[in-house]
Amino acid sequence: MRDIIYILTRIFILVAIFIIAGYFISFIIGNFVSSLIDVFLKISNKNFSELGILDFLLLILLVLIIFRFYKYSKKIKDIKK
Numbered sequence: 001m002r003d004i005i006y007i008l009t010r011i012f013i014l015v016a017i018f019i020i021a022g023y024f025i026s027f028i029i030g031n032f033v034s035s036l037i038d039v040f041l042k043i044s045n046k047n048f049s050e051l052g053i054l055d056f057l058l059l060i061l062l063v064l065i066i067f068r069f070y071k072y073s074k075k076i077k078d079i080k081k
Contacts, residue, residue, distance in 0.1 A: 032058075035055075038055075039058055039059060
């Protein structure tokens, strides 16, 4: 009986950790995407004076992420050949 309670407690703790981690990850990704949309709207409306330093850093981060995916996809294509 004690083993069953121990296993159920461990499972409950693991599920709680995954749920909390999922909320944090979705919060971070949601903020990142909303910030990107905001930057692209400012650029499309030609409001360059409203762009701050964090917006430029966000665009640089986006370019680095795209470059990293391009680099890995190129490696995967080379491996498949």
